Amino acid sequence: QKEVEQNSGPLSVPEGAIASLNCTYSDRGSQSFFWYRQYSGKSPELIMSIYSNGDKEDGRFTAQLNKASQYVSLLIRDSQPSDSATYLCAGGRGMNYGGSQGNLIFGKGTKLSVKP
Amino acid sequence: KAGVTQTPRYLIKTRGQQVTLSCSPISGHRSVSWYQQTPGQGLQFLFEYFSETQRNKGNFPGRFSGRQFSNSRSEMNVSTLELGDSALYLCASSPGGTGLQETQYFGPGTRLLVL
Numbered sequence: 766q767k768e769v770e771q772n773s774g775p776l777s778v779p780e781g782a783i784a785s786l787n788c789t790y791s792d793r794g795s796q797s798f799f800w801y802r803q804y805s806g807k808s809p810e811l812i813m814s815i816y817s818n819g820d821k822e823d824g825r826f827t828a829q830l831n832k833a834s835q836y837v838s839l840l841i842r843d844s845q846p847s848d849s850a851t852y853l854c855a856g857g858r859g860m861n862y863g864g865s866q867g868n869l870i871f872g873k874g875t876k877l878s879v880k881p
Numbered sequence: 882k883a884g885v886t887q888t889p890r891y892l893i894k895t896r897g898q899q900v901t902l903s904c905s906p907i908s909g910h911r912s913v914s915w916y917q918q919t920p921g922q923g924l925q926f927l928f929e930y931f932s933e934t935q936r937n938k939g940n941f942p943g944r945f946s947g948r949q950f951s952n953s954r955s956e957m958n959v960s961t962l963e964l965g966d967s968a969l970y971l972c973a974s975s976p977g978g979t980g981l982q983e984t985q986y987f988g989p990g991t992r993l994l995v996l
Binding site: 795796801807810811814816855857859868870874 | 914916923924925926929937939969971980981982983984985986987988989990
């Protein structure tokens with residue numbers, strides 16, 4: 766059973782702090798990883814994708830991937846109340862690794878609350 | 882570019898009925914995937930369509946089916962609805978390449994309530 770595990774939270778951080786979100790995955794064949802943000806009652810929206818080991822930065826967001834440890838993380842710097850949402854981690858193989866487009870395995874999400 | 886659109890946005894049905902949900906992908910995207918989201922199970926993959934063919938299927942009963950049209954629009958159907966089918970049904974599209982897993986872009990979802 767391929768799984769992606771996330772701490773459900775809630776994770777509460779003060780405004781301006783760094784929020785650290787983590788996930789682990791069981792499928793060693795997963796090559797691509799995604800962080801989505803989902804506001805209550807809305808659909809997931811992509812924050813970042815990461816494919817290679819190491820860090821990837823985009824504005825206030827940094828994704829980190831360690832395939833040897835099967836670990837993915839997302840750092841949010843200078844957290845804002847508008848960042849309060851559920852963050853979903855997802856992994857997928859893609860077709861060149863025996864998977865399929867769209868067959869993302871999602872974690873159940875970490876609820877982040879940023880207090881003003 | 883317009884995003885992924887889904888209709889209807891909300892549905893209320895009773896047990897035993899059937900329902901059809903529709904999804905239009907981002908222009909140029911040929912892969913359409915469907916997911917079910919519930920509070921208990923999270924987001925679960927239903928199936929993926931590409932060029933009018935189902936390329937992959939998740940672990941759902943045969944009551945869940947889908948199809949894709951030549952313009953890449955997709956529909957999913959759930960027959961003999963059960964209370965447990967109440968969920969947010971999300972459609973996602975991607976270009977549909979054969980390499981690495983592509984980013985999935987989600988539509989707004991259809992919220993189905995089965996009474």
